Amino acid sequence: MISIRNLSKNYEEVQALKNISLEVKPKEIFGLIGPDGAGKTTLMRILTSLLLFDEGEVQVMGKSPISDYQFIRNHIGYMPGKFSLYEDLTVEENLSFFANIFGTTIEKSYDLIKDIYQQIEPFKKRKAGALSGGMKQKLALCAALIHYPKILFLDEPTTGVDPVSRKEFWHIIQQLHHHDITIFVSTPYMDEANLCDRIALIDKGEILNVDLPENISKAFDKTLYAIQCHEGNYQLIKKLREYTHFDSVFPFGEEVHYTDARATDIESDIKLYLEESGLTSIQIRKTASTIEDVFISLMNKN
Amino acid sequence: MKRFKFILQKEFKQIFRDKGMLPIIFLMPIMQLMVLSFAATFDVHNINMEIIDKDQSSLSQQLISKYASSSYFNILQNTPYDADNGESLQTGEAVIILEIPQDFEKNIIHHQPTQLSAKVDAIDGMSAGVSVNYAQSIIRDFQDNYLQEKGLLLKNGLKINISNLNWYNNSLNYKFYMVPGLLVLLVSMIGIFLTSMNIVKEKEIGTIEQLNVTPITKAEFIIGKLFPFWCIGMFVLSLGLSIAKLVFDIPIQGPLSIVFAFAMIYLLVVLGLGLIISTLSDTQQQSMFIAWFFMIVFVLLSGLFTPIENMPGWAQDLTLLNPVRYFIEIMRNVLLKGASWADVKMNFFIIGIYGIIINALAVLLYRKTN
Numbered sequence: 001m002i003s004i005r006n007l008s009k010n011y012e013e014v015q016a017l018k019n020i021s022l023e024v025k026p027k028e029i030f031g032l033i034g035p036d037g038a039g040k041t042t043l044m045r046i047l048t049s050l051l052l053f054d055e056g057e058v059q060v061m062g063k064s065p066i067s068d069y070q071f072i073r074n075h076i077g078y079m080p081g082k083f084s085l086y087e088d089l090t091v092e093e094n095l096s097f098f099a100n101i102f103g104t105t106i107e108k109s110y111d112l113i114k115d116i117y118q119q120i121e122p123f124k125k126r127k128a129g130a131l132s133g134g135m136k137q138k139l140a141l142c143a144a145l146i147h148y149p150k151i152l153f154l155d156e157p158t159t160g161v162d163p164v165s166r167k168e169f170w171h172i173i174q175q176l177h178h179h180d181i182t183i184f185v186s187t188p189y190m191d192e193a194n195l196c197d198r199i200a201l202i203d204k205g206e207i208l209n210v211d212l213p214e215n216i217s218k219a220f221d222k223t224l225y226a227i228q229c230h231e232g233n234y235q236l237i238k239k240l241r242e243y244t245h246f247d248s249v250f251p252f253g254e255e256v257h258y259t260d261a262r263a264t265d266i267e268s269d270i271k272l273y274l275e276e277s278g279l280t281s282i283q284i285r286k287t288a289s290t291i292e293d294v295f296i297s298l299m300n301k302n
Numbered sequence: 303m304k305r306f307k308f309i310l311q312k313e314f315k316q317i318f319r320d321k322g323m324l325p326i327i328f329l330m331p332i333m334q335l336m337v338l339s340f341a342a343t344f345d346v347h348n349i350n351m352e353i354i355d356k357d358q359s360s361l362s363q364q365l366i367s368k369y370a371s372s373s374y375f376n377i378l379q380n381t382p383y384d385a386d387n388g389e390s391l392q393t394g395e396a397v398i399i400l401e402i403p404q405d406f407e408k409n410i411i412h413h414q415p416t417q418l419s420a421k422v423d424a425i426d427g428m429s430a431g432v433s434v435n436y437a438q439s440i441i442r443d444f445q446d447n448y449l450q451e452k453g454l455l456l457k458n459g460l461k462i463n464i465s466n467l468n469w470y471n472n473s474l475n476y477k478f479y480m481v482p483g484l485l486v487l488l489v490s491m492i493g494i495f496l497t498s499m500n501i502v503k504e505k506e507i508g509t510i511e512q513l514n515v516t517p518i519t520k521a522e523f524i525i526g527k528l529f530p531f532w533c534i535g536m537f538v539l540s541l542g543l544s545i546a547k548l549v550f551d552i553p554i555q556g557p558l559s560i561v562f563a564f565a566m567i568y569l570l571v572v573l574g575l576g577l578i579i580s581t582l583s584d585t586q587q588q589s590m591f592i593a594w595f596f597m598i599v600f601v602l603l604s605g606l607f608t609p610i611e612n613m614p615g616w617a618q619d620l621t622l623l624n625p626v627r628y629f630i631e632i633m634r635n636v637l638l639k640g641a642s643w644a645d646v647k648m649n650f651f652i653i654g655i656y657g658i659i660i661n662a663l664a665v666l667l668y669r670k671t672n
Contacts, residue, residue: 048515074517084512088319089312100308101516143512 001026001151001182002047007056009042016042018205020056024184024198029173031196031213032186033295039205040186041081044155047184048078061150074102077149081156083136087129091120091139094128095146102147112179113142116172134165141172145181152176154185158192170195190292201295208298213291220289220297222247222259225267229274230281239277243270250296257293309518309526317500317530326496331488331538335545339481346432347373352396353380359407365444369400374436388421397423398433410448470638477550482633483606485542489535489565490572490626491597497531497576498589506585524668528573535569536562546637555640564632564646567653571625574660581667600626628653 002024009017016039024030032040045051047060049069058064063071085094092106095117099105110117116138123131128139137157144152154173158166170192173183185196193199194213201208201216209216229236233251240249240258245266247259260266267284274282317323351369355362369375378396390396399421409416420437424430504510513523539562546552575596583589601607603617604626610618621627628649635641 050511050514070517073515076515078512078515080508080511082508082511084508084510086312086316086509087507088316093312093315097308097312098512098516101305101518103305 001061002030002184003057003059004043004047005057007043007046007053007058009039009046009051009053016205017046017053020202020205020207022200022207022210024182027177027180027182028197029177029183029185029195031193031199032184032202033188033190033193033199033291034186034202035188037204038202040188040202041155042205043202044078044153044184044186048076048153049073074147075150077144077147077152079140079144079152079154079157081159083128083140085128085136085140085143088127090125090127091131092124094139095142098143099146104147106146109146109148112148112176113145115175116145117142134161134168137161137165137169138172141169145176148179149181151182151184154183156186156188158187158189166192190290190295193291199291201291201298203295203299209294216294217289217291220294222297223263223265224287224289224293225258225260225270226252226255226285226287227258227270227274228255228283229279231279235279236274239274239279242277243273245269248297248300252292257287259297305518306522306526309522310529313500313526313530317534323496327492327534327538328541331492331542332545334488335481335484335542336549338484339477339550346429346436348376349374349398349433349436350378350396351375351437352378352390352399354384354399354401355380355382356384356404357402357406358382361407361410361448362402365402365441368440368444369437372436372440375440391421391423394423397429398437400437478552478638479634480606481546481550481552482637483604483630485539485546486626486629486633487601487604487606488542489539489569490600490629492538493531493535493569493572494576494579494593494597495590496534497528497573498579498583498593499586500531501527501577501580502583502586502589505580520665520668524577524665528577531573531576532569535572536565539565552637554637556636556642558636560636560641560643560646561633564629564650564653567650567657568625568629570657571653571660574657574664577664578660578667581664600624603627604630606630625653625656 002022004020004022007017007020008015020043032043034040042051046053046058047065049060049065049072052066060072061075065072086097089097095106099109106113106117120131120135120138120142123135128136131139141154141157144154157173158169161169166189173185174195176183187193193216196213198211199213199216200210209219211219227236227240233254233256236256237249237251240246240256245261247261249256249258251257258270260270267286271282271284317327353366353369355366366377366380370377378390384401388399391399401419401421403417403419406416406418408414418441420434422430422434504513543554543558543561547554576593579589579592579596583592603613603621603624605621606626610621610627613621632641632646632649635646
C-alpha cells in the first residue's frame with residue numbers, strides 16, 4: 001500500500017529523515033512509534049503529498065506523491081496532529097464542506113462514520129471551536145473519513161487526550177479495520193504499540209526496527225531486572241550506574257529496569273552490592289521486556 | 303465548478319459570521335467617508351487674530367472692521383500697543399498678529415507707501431499659507447475700495463483686474479475633490495487588508511493543512527479567497543458613491559460605467575497585492591504590517607492630499623507605479639470633469655498591464671506544496 005525506499009529529507013541544517021525504507025501492507029494498522037522530534041510528522045507529510053523530499057523513492061497506492069498528488073489526495077484521509085478544521089463553522093458545516101469538496105455528502109458516507117458521528121451528532125449545530133478536545137478529535141476523524149479513503153493517516157491522534165478517550169479512540173481505529181481501510185498512525189506512546197498490527201520504531205530520523213509488536217518486545221537480548229528500593233529511584237539509579245558490571249538502567253514506572261554486563265544469573269550479587277551501598281528493602285526480580293525496553297536499548301545503541 | 307461553489311459558500315459564510323469583520327466591511331466605509339470628508343479639509347475658518355493698531359485712526363478702524371466682518375477671522379483683541387510681544391502666538395491663542403503702524407493713515411493720505419506686518423504661527427504650514435492669503439486679500443480689497451472712493455483709480459487710469467473662474471469645481475468645494483479620492487482609498491484598503499489577512503488566517507490557524515490534502519486546486523483556492531472580496535469591494539464602491547451623491551451632492555458628470563469598469567480591473571490589482579502579502583507572511587500580524595507599509599506609500603503618492611504636480615521629479619515618477627493614483631484620477635476626471643472613455647483609455651491600459659503583472663507574480667509566489 002505504501003512503499004518507501006531510501007528516503008531522505010533535510011531542513012536546511014537538520015537531517016529530518018535519514019535513508020528510510022518501509023513497506024506498509026494493505027488493510028493493516030501500521031504504527032510509527034518514536035519520541036517528539038523523531039521525524040514522524042515529516043514522514044507523514046511526505047506521504048500525504050504535503051512536503052517534497054530530497055532523495056529516495058516513495059509510492060502510495062502505487063503512485064508518487066509528487067507527480068500524482070491529485071490521485072493521492074482523492075484517496076487518502078489525513079488527520080493532522082493539530083486540530084485543523086474551521087472553528088467558526090459548526091460541526092455539521094465542517095463535515096458537509098469537506099464532504100462536498102470530495103464530491104460526496106454526509107449521508108453517502110454515513111455508514112463509515114456512523115459510530116463516531118453519533119457521538120458528536122447532538123452537537124452538530126455547535127461551532128467546532130466550542131467543542132471539547134475529545135469531541136474535536138472525533139470531528140476531525142469524521143472529516144478525514146468522509147470520502148471513504150483507502151488509507152487513513154493519523155498524526156499523533158492521542159497526544160494530549162485523556163486516558164479514557166485514548167482507549168475509546170483506539171477502539172474506533174480498530175473498528176475501521178472492517179471497512180478495508182489501511183491505517184498509518186504515529187504516536188509517542190509505547191503502550192499503544194501493542195494495538196497496532198505492525199510497528200516501526202523511529203528515532204532521530206532513522207528507523208530502528210520494523211516488526212510485529214510482540215516480536216519487537218521479544219527482541220530484547222539480555223536478562224532484564226526490575227528493581228525497587230526504599231530510598232527511591234533516584235538513589236537507586238545513581239548506585240547502579242556506579243556498579244562495575246553496569247550495562248543500562250532507566251526508570252520504568254515505580255521500578256527501574258536494569259541490565260547487567262554479565263550473562264549469568266546474578267540477582268543475589270546485585271542485591272548484595274546495593275545493600276552494601278546503603279539502600280534498604282530492596283526487591284529484585286527478572287521481568288519480561290516490553291517495547292519500551294527495546295526502544296531505549298536501540299536508542300542508546302543509536 | 304461544483305466544488306468551487308462550495309468553496310465560495312464556505313468563504314461567504316465565514317466572512318459574514320465574523321463579528322469583527324462585518325463592521326469593518328459595512329460600517330467603516332460609511333463612517334470614514336462621513337467623518338473624514340469633513341475632517342480632511344483645506345478650508346480655513348475662524349482664524350484667531352490679534353490686531354495691534356498703533357495708528358488708532360479712522361482708516362485703521364475701517365480696515366479692522368473689514369476683518370471683523372469677514373467669516374474667516376475672529377478678532378481676539380485689538381490693542382494700541384504691542385503689549386505682550388507676540389505672547390498670544392506662543393500660547394497658541396492667536397494664529398496671526400496684524401500690526402498697523404503709527405503713520406498708516408497719514409502715509410496713505412499723502413500717497414506714501416505704508417507697510418503692515420503680519421506674524422503667523424506657521425507650525426501648520428498649509429493653514430498658515432491660507433491665513434496669510436486671506437489676510438492679504440482683505441487688504442487688497444480695502445485698498446481697491448479706498449482708491450475707488452477717492453477716484454484715484456480713474457486718475458491713474460490703468461488697473462489690471464484678474465478674476466478667476468474655477469472650472470469643474472465652481473465653488474472650490476473641497477469635498478468634491480476629497481470624497482472621490484477617499485472612496486478609492488477605502489476600496490483599496492478593504493482589498494489589501496482583508497484579502498491578505500483572510501488567506502494568512504488559514505495558515506496561522508493551520509486549516510490550510512487539512513485543505514491541502516483535499517483535491518482543491520491552487521486556482522480554486524485562490525479564486526475562492528479573492529472573489530468574495532472582489533464583490534465586497536464593488537459593493538463598498540457603490541455604497542460610497544451613493545453616499546457621495548446623497549450626502550455630499552457630488553456632481554456626477556461622466557458615465558459611472560467608466561468608474562465601475564475601472565474598479566473591476568483595479569480590484570484585481572489590489573487583491574493580487576493582498577495575495578502577494580499573504581504569501582510573504584505567516585501570521586495575520588505580519589500581513590497587517592506589510593499591508594500598512596504599502597498603504598501609506600500608496601496614500602502619500604496618490605495625489606489625494608498633495609497634488610502630484612507639486613512633488614519633486616523622482617516622486618512624480620514613483621507615483622506612476624501607484625495603482626491608487628490612476629483610480630483617483632479616473633474618479634475625479636469622470637465625476638467632476640465628465641471625462642469620456644477616450645480620455646481615460648491610458649489609465650485602463652496601465653491598470654490592465656499592472657493587473658497582469660501583479661497576479662502573475664502572486665500566482666508564482668503562492669505555493670501550495672513546500
